[in-house]
Amino acid sequence: xxxxxxNLLPRMTLQENxxxxxxxxxxxxxxxxxxxxxxxxRVGLGARGQHRPSELSGGxxxxxxxxxxxxxxxxILFADEPTGNLDSVNGEQILLLLREVQNSLGxxxxxxxxxxxxxxxxxxxxxxxxxxxxxxxxxxx
Amino acid sequence: xKTRDLxxxxxxxxxxxxxxxxxxxxxxxVGVASLVAMVSLGVGLxxxxxxxxxxxxxxxxxxxTSQRNFPGARRPQSxxxxxxxxxxxxxxxxxxxxxxxxNVTEVYPQxxxxxxxxxAGKNPTTSVLGLPDSSKSSGAFEGITGAxxxxxTADEAILQIEFAKELADQPATLIGKDLVLRYAERAALSKxxxxxxxxxxxxxxxxxxxxxxxxxxxxxxxxxxIESDPSAGIGGFGGGRxxxxxxxxxxxxxxxxxxxxTFLNGDATKPSYTALTVRVRSPKDVPQVEAAxxxxxxxxxxxxxxxxxxQVVFRVFDLFLGLFGSLxxxxxSLGIINTLVxxxxxxxxxxxxxxxxxxxxxxxxxxxxxxxxxxxxxxxxFGVALGWLIGQALNWGTAIYLHRxxxxxxxxxxxxxxxxxxxxxxxxVVSLVAGLYPAARAARLNPVEALRYE
Numbered sequence: 001x002x003x004x005x006x007n008l009l010p011r012m013t014l015q016e017n018x019x020x021x022x023x024x025x026x027x028x029x030x031x032x033x034x035x036x037x038x039x040x041x042r043v044g045l046g047a048r049g050q051h052r053p054s055e056l057s058g059g060x061x062x063x064x065x066x067x068x069x070x071x072x073x074x075x076i077l078f079a080d081e082p083t084g085n086l087d088s089v090n091g092e093q094i095l096l097l098l099r100e101v102q103n104s105l106g107x108x109x110x111x112x113x114x115x116x117x118x119x120x121x122x123x124x125x126x127x128x129x130x131x132x133x134x135x136x137x138x139x140x141x
Numbered sequence: 142x143k144t145r146d147l148x149x150x151x152x153x154x155x156x157x158x159x160x161x162x163x164x165x166x167x168x169x170x171v172g173v174a175s176l177v178a179m180v181s182l183g184v185g186l187x188x189x190x191x192x193x194x195x196x197x198x199x200x201x202x203x204x205x206t207s208q209r210n211f212p213g214a215r216r217p218q219s220x221x222x223x224x225x226x227x228x229x230x231x232x233x234x235x236x237x238x239x240x241x242x243x244n245v246t247e248v249y250p251q252x253x254x255x256x257x258x259x260x261a262g263k264n265p266t267t268s269v270l271g272l273p274d275s276s277k278s279s280g281a282f283e284g285i286t287g288a289x290x291x292x293x294t295a296d297e298a299i300l301q302i303e304f305a306k307e308l309a310d311q312p313a314t315l316i317g318k319d320l321v322l323r324y325a326e327r328a329a330l331s332k333x334x335x336x337x338x339x340x341x342x343x344x345x346x347x348x349x350x351x352x353x354x355x356x357x358x359x360x361x362x363x364x365x366x367i368e369s370d371p372s373a374g375i376g377g378f379g380g381g382r383x384x385x386x387x388x389x390x391x392x393x394x395x396x397x398x399x400x401x402x403t404f405l406n407g408d409a410t411k412p413s414y415t416a417l418t419v420r421v422r423s424p425k426d427v428p429q430v431e432a433a434x435x436x437x438x439x440x441x442x443x444x445x446x447x448x449x450x451x452q453v454v455f456r457v458f459d460l461f462l463g464l465f466g467s468l469x470x471x472x473x474s475l476g477i478i479n480t481l482v483x484x485x486x487x488x489x490x491x492x493x494x495x496x497x498x499x500x501x502x503x504x505x506x507x508x509x510x511x512x513x514x515x516x517x518x519x520x521x522x523f524g525v526a527l528g529w530l531i532g533q534a535l536n537w538g539t540a541i542y543l544h545r546x547x548x549x550x551x552x553x554x555x556x557x558x559x560x561x562x563x564x565x566x567x568x569x570v571v572s573l574v575a576g577l578y579p580a581a582r583a584a585r586l587n588p589v590e591a592l593r594y595e
Contacts, residue, residue, distance in 0.1 A: 024142055068498070
């Protein structure tokens with residue numbers, strides 16, 4: 001899950017936030033550490049693990065949230081307007097990252113967005129919803 | 142979630158909202174403190190009361206007599222005493238047997254005789270009593286002028302003030318002076334000597350050694366004078382005027398009214414007692430010890446028999462104080478419920494995220510439960526400390542007040558270890574129970590709704 005408003009727990013450091021799903025899944029303590037480091041590395045935040053969310057920029061927070069979503073090695077990732085709270089530069093970075101992750105880990109990503117140009121730039125398939133109705137659904141080259 | 146992770150998260154959450162959580166913990170602490178203070182007051186007062194009553198020697202003693210009728214017995218036995226059972230005699234063996242019973246602290250015969258005392262040309266007749274060593278620790282000698290016996294075998298005497306006044310106008314001047322006791326000694330005769338002097342020998346046909354009665358004198362140093370009667374007891378067991386250390390008094394072998402009877406019953410070699418006093422650990426133990434002694438075939442008498450009401454008073458007292466204490470704890474647990482419910486409202490989002498990341502209902506419930514338990518634990522510890530401090534303050538205040546009134550200080554509040562443990566246990570249990578509802582509520586929270594709440 002990646003959210004529009006990041007939803008990192010403000011009381012925990014980035015590292016702990018990323019570790020949380022592993023804790024809940026009862027993953028072994030020493031295995032956790034390496035998986036957290038790997039996930040942070042993947043999103044380019046390897047050096048910021050000890051910072052709290054409030055000390056990070058919006059883009060960094062969203063990348064942290066992405067690391068948290070990836071740490072469990074999911075086969076499908078839901079993203080609810082991940083760029084909604086970011087400026088266009090950071091937004092594009094996040095989508096590039098998503099694409100990269102999708103390529104290297106081979107997972108399915110389902111993303112909701114209001115920004116049609118972004119969708120057209122990155123998506124393999126776009127379904128358009130308008131007022132709750134499916135307007136079009138088509139694969140793209 | 143694993144227990145270690147769970148507790149880590151719980152402690153972390155508690156630390157993050159320091160102010161609110163410490164206020165709640167303080168609430169628990171105050172509740173526990175009032176419980177501890179109340180009960181410690183109850184325990185303290187009860188200890189004090191039973192100390193005073195024990196001092197009187199009335200409530201922790203069982204008086205044992207043989208089922209046989211003694212000529213000198215003060216309390217007539219019921220005549221239909223079942224004769225089919227063998228009549229048991231109170232002798233050394235019985236004394237040892239009684240001392241082995243559970244909750245019995247001491248067994249001693251009564252050494253009491255009326256005799257003549259010589260001092261400075263006066264020779265009043267008075268009653269002499271042997272005091273067991275335990276009477277020193279009972280605190281009956283708090284107001285003594287002079288000192289207690291230097292040893293249980295010392296040739297020393299303590300006088301009762303009324304009697305001391307008969308001997309001298311200024312009783313305090315008597316201390317350190319000697320007085321002479323004139324008494325009749327009972328001596329067992331050896332078989333050879335029996336024929337010579339014993340009048341009774343003829344009656345017994347020479348089969349048994351006789352006894353002789355010999356006048357004796359004993360010089361005793363006066364070491365103390367007391368105002369209270371340390372041996373006040375049942376049916377004239379008290380009322381001594383001159384007190385001797387128990388072993389000193391016993392070694393005098395003063396002739397007793399029962400001697401003749403014992404002798405005529407044919408067993409003069411073994412000394413027997415008219416009555417034994419059995420001291421028990423606390424007045425509560427009296428009924429049980431009494432029953433055990435009756436089972437052995439002796440007659441018993443205790444004042445507690447007649448004053449069952451006293452026990453009822455103690456029980457009601459305990460109940461009352463405990464009730465007030467738990468009232469305070471109830472208020473404290475309402476505080477815990479309040480804090481945790483507030484925490485849920487404040488942490489809806491966090492709960493939603495946890496659930497979105499894979500936390501089960503159970504994980505969320507355990508987390509809130511652990512937080513409640515931790516607050517109970519800390520609150521319990523602080524509460525015990527606080528309650529102890531309150532008790533100390535009460536002790537201190539009472540001491541000052543009593544001091545102003547020229548009375549000896551007493552300890553009215555006392556926190557025994559079981560009370561401390563019990564209070565901490567109660568705090569934890571109450572906190573967990575108080576956490577039940579908020580934890581269940583948090584677990585039920587719908588993550589979709591919780592996260593939409595922005």
